[in-house]
Each structure stands twice: as structure tokens, then as C-alpha cells.
Amino acid sequence: MRNGRVVKGVNFEGLADVSSPVELGKYYSECGADELVFYDITASAEGRALFTDILREVARQIFIPLTVGGGINSLEDFDRVLKCGADKVSVNSGALRDPSLISAAARRYGSQCVVLSVDAKRVDGRFTVFAKGGRENTGRDLIEWVRYGVENGAGELVINSIDTDGVKKGFDLEMQDAVCAAVKVPVIASGGAGCAADFVELFEKLPAVDAGLAASIFHFGEVRIAELKEKLRRSGINVR
Amino acid sequence: MIAIVDYGVGNLFSLQSSLAAIGAPAQVTDDPKALGAAEKIILPGVGAFEDAARRLRESGLGDAVCEQAKAGKPLLGICLGMQLLFERSFEFGEHEGLGLIPGNVRPIAEVIPPQLKIPHIGWNALHFTSRSSALFRFLREGECVYFVHSYYAADCKPYVTANAEYGAMLTAAAENGNVFGTQFHPEKSGDAGLRILRGFCELEV
Numbered sequence: 299m300r301n302g303r304v305v306k307g308v309n310f311e312g313l314a315d316v317s318s319p320v321e322l323g324k325y326y327s328e329c330g331a332d333e334l335v336f337y338d339i340t341a342s343a344e345g346r347a348l349f350t351d352i353l354r355e356v357a358r359q360i361f362i363p364l365t366v367g368g369g370i371n372s373l374e375d376f377d378r379v380l381k382c383g384a385d386k387v388s389v390n391s392g393a394l395r396d397p398s399l400i401s402a403a404a405r406r407y408g409s410q411c412v413v414l415s416v417d418a419k420r421v422d423g424r425f426t427v428f429a430k431g432g433r434e435n436t437g438r439d440l441i442e443w444v445r446y447g448v449e450n451g452a453g454e455l456v457i458n459s460i461d462t463d464g465v466k467k468g469f470d471l472e473m474q475d476a477v478c479a480a481v482k483v484p485v486i487a488s489g490g491a492g493c494a495a496d497f498v499e500l501f502e503k504l505p506a507v508d509a510g511l512a513a514s515i516f517h518f519g520e521v522r523i524a525e526l527k528e529k530l531r532r533s534g535i536n537v538r
Numbered sequence: 539m540i541a542i543v544d545y546g547v548g549n550l551f552s553l554q555s556s557l558a559a560i561g562a563p564a565q566v567t568d569d570p571k572a573l574g575a576a577e578k579i580i581l582p583g584v585g586a587f588e589d590a591a592r593r594l595r596e597s598g599l600g601d602a603v604c605e606q607a608k609a610g611k612p613l614l615g616i617c618l619g620m621q622l623l624f625e626r627s628f629e630f631g632e633h634e635g636l637g638l639i640p641g642n643v644r645p646i647a648e649v650i651p652p653q654l655k656i657p658h659i660g661w662n663a664l665h666f667t668s669r670s671s672a673l674f675r676f677l678r679e680g681e682c683v684y685f686v687h688s689y690y691a692a693d694c695k696p697y698v699t700a701n702a703e704y705g706a707m708l709t710a711a712a713e714n715g716n717v718f719g720t721q722f723h724p725e726k727s728g729d730a731g732l733r734i735l736r737g738f739c740e741l742e743v
Contacts, residue, residue, distance in 0.1 A: 327728065332661055358555045363684060363726050383551040385726065408585060410657055410686045453657070482655055508660065538661040538682040 327360035338368030357383025388413040404451025414452035419460035459489040466492025478506035540564040541576030556725040562739040570602035583618030620719030641694025650705035671699035676733035683727035
């Protein structure tokens with residue numbers, strides 16, 4: 299999201315306006331999505347707080363788990379979005395700036411509430427963590443960072459590959475596999491889904507991945523959730 | 539009117555929104571006296587058992603919930619709210635619950651294979667037991683609901699109405715007369731969850 303609208307970019311750049319978040323959230327909740335992840339993607343870069351009024355309206359209309367992220371820098375931010383109806387809170391740049399936020403939030407709200415979202419891409423052959431919506435190279439190693447996060451109470455990981463984001467040629471299997479091998483919490487793979495077959499490939503090749511996240515192919519109606527689930531089911535993958 | 543018991547833990551907003559979506563008027567309350575005026579009571583909860591049990595005790599809400607339940611008022615406990623209905627929990631020590639359903643709350647780590655992730659988090663199918671429940675009268679066998687938990691209700695077999703399989707059969711729902719509990723979150727379980735809440739809200743008093 300940016301400025302109260304749902305947007306989508308390619309490799310995190312060139313964001314296109316898609317829709318009203320409330321309408322889109324409601325549509326996904328009704329058509330079988332298993333979870334909604336709501337990121338205010340430029341909140342960190344623009345240094346402002348998340349749109350709590352829109353969030354509250356989304357939460358009022360959807361009855362599936364809701365993860366919220368973007369501009370989460372403190373326990374007060376956790377508190378604010380949880381009161382608006384979020385079930386889990388995703389931290390990214392805020393945790394990179396102050397890693398103790400992960401353990402402090404896990405102690406107060408429980409690990410099940412703390413999702414560590416990581417944007418990573420290959421730099422000189424190493425998976426490297428980026429902050430501020432992919433704008434800032436932190437120099438941190440992805441695997442070391444997720445291990446640290448899980449040891450300190452992150453209950454779930456969302457791994458966004460900047461290399462495959464918006465490219466629609468499939469998930470970044472190599473990056474997702476490396477993360478799954480390093481930790482024992484649910485991993486949600488993100489970035490690169492272009493068609494239903496990409497989800498089949500993800501779950502067949504990497505059974506340790508717990509979920510696949512996609513945005514543009516759902517936003518633009520290229521893949522319908524009900525049809526995707528049917529295809530997964532026919533491939534022998536356990537879905538709701 | 540349905541009273542949602544507010545004892546300072548958990549996300550009550552989703553539950554309220556779900557009840558509004560099925561047209562059931564509900565009121566969030568932290569006043570033990572208000573429970574007497576309600577037609578039905580929902581005990582929500584997320585977090586640690588010991589802390590929640592202490593809050594219920596100190597606020598007088600625990601006694602009020604028990605009193606109403608024993609007088610026959612329908613009561614639904616959700617997630618930690620369900621675990622609190624049992625006699626005791628072994629989450630970090632041993633702690634007393636409300637004792638409205640016989641049984642104990644134990645770590646799922648005791649019964650599931652070590653390679654499975656804890657908490658048990660995500661969507662899972664409901665398998666009904668031979669004890670049929672009015673809560674599930676708008677539901678089909680095998681429909682999925684949303685779980686997040688590391689402990690489960692044990693030693694309560696005669697009261698279990700549904701299980702979920704996660705390396706072992708874990709209690710998903712239990713009931714004892716007018717007292718109902720769901721380990722999963724109906725307010726986060728999409729359309730199936732709304733039908734379960736309807737099953738509770740439309741119980742004849």
C-alpha cells in the first residue's frame with residue numbers, strides 16, 4: 299500500500315495503483331485466500347506511521363488472519379496495529395535498525411504474533427538483506443539474520459526475494475530453500491509468482507515452505523484463488 | 539445480547555466484527571455484573587494461561603463466568619479462553635482453570651513428532667467425533683479452521699466433539715452441557731468460522 303491505495307511494483311520499483319485496500323481485502327477474504335498480508339510499503343522510507351483508519355476498516359470486513367507491516371519501529375506501533383484488528387505484526391526495517399524489537403515484542407505479545415519480514419537479494423553471490431523497501435543495502439547476511447530473528451522470538455518469516463519480485467517467472471527457490479534449512483518456524487515465500495504452476499513448483503520442490511505469497515497475479519485477476527487451490531489439490535498438495 | 543468478556547488479553551476487535559457480520563449483537567464488557575444480563579457469553583483469549591487465569595480471578599470475572607455457566611447460560615471459550623474452561627494447565631508449571639469441563643491442558647510437544655513445528659499454526663481440517671455438537675450444525679466434516687496454539691486439551695475424551703490432526707489427534711473442540719470450547723479461532727476461519735459462531739449464537743436458551 300501507498301497513500302491509502304493498493305499498489306504493486308517490479309523489483310520494488312515503479313509502483314502502479316491497483317485498488318482500494320478495503321474492497322480488495324474483502325474480495326480475497328471471501329474467495330478463499332488463507333491469510334492477508336497488509337504492508338504499507340513506503341511507510342519506512344517516508345518515515346511515517348501506518349494508516350490505522352484504513353487498517354481498521356479492512357480488519358472489520360475480513361475474517362481470515364491478518365498480518366500487518368510497514369513502519370513498525372516500536373512496541374507502541376505493535377500495540378496500535380493490534381488494537382486495529384491485526385493478528386500478527388510484521389517487522390522489517392524497524393528490526394534491522396533495532397534488533398531488540400523482535401525479542402521485546404515476542405515477550406509482550408508472544409512469538410505467534412511476531413513475523414519477521416526480510417527483503418533480500420544476491421550481492422556478489424551472497425543473499426544480502428535490504429532495508430527500507432529494498433532501498434538500502436544493510437550488508438547483513440540473510441541466513442545469519444533469520445537465525446538471529448528466530449532465536450530472539452520471531453514466530454514466522456516472510457522471505458521476499460527482490461531478485462524475483464514482480465518478474466513473474468517463479469519463486470526464488472534457491473533463496474527460500476536456504477532459509478528453510480536454517481530455521482524451524484513457518485516460512486512464507488514471496489516474490490516471483492507468475493502463474494499457478496509456480497505455486498505447484500514451490501510446494502513440490504520445497505515441502506518445508508509453509509505458504510506462498512503473491513500480490514500482482516491476484517490483484518490483476520491473472521490467477522483466481524479458487525482455481526489455484528484446485529490446481530494444487532490436483533497436484534496432491536494439501537490445501538484448504 | 540452476547541457478552542464478550544474483556545479481561546485485558548487478546549484481539550476482541552475481530553470477534554466483535556465477526557459477530558456483527560452474522561447479525562448477532564454483542565457487547566464487550568469487563569463488568570462481572572453485566573454477564574448476568576447477557577443471553578450468552580464468549581470468553582476469548584490469547585497469551586499465557588497463568589497470566590489470564592490470574593486476571594480472571596482478580597477481576598471477579600472468573601467467578602461470574604462460572605456462576606452464569608452453572609446456571610445454564612451458554613458459554614463459548616475460544617483458544618486460550620477454551621483452555622481456561624478446563625481444570626488445570628501445565629503451561630510453565632501447574633495452574634488452576636475454571637473447571638467447567640473435566641480435563642487438563644498439556645503441551646502439544648508431548649504428543650507430536652519432534653520434527654513438526656510448534657506452535658501448530660495455520661488452517662487444519664475438523665474431524666467430528668461421535669459426540670455431535672450443536673455448534674457444528676451448519677458445518678460439514680473436514681472443513682478447515684484456523685489454529686494457533688502450543689498447548690491442547692487432554693484427558694477429556696468424553697467431552698471432545700472435534701479433533702484436528704497434527705502429527706497426533708489434538709482436541710479442536712470440546713463441550714460439557716451448555717459450556718463450549720474451540721481451540722481454533724472461529725473469528726479467523728472465514729465462512730466456516732462464521733457458521734460456527736452462528737451455531738453458537740442461534741442456540742436456544
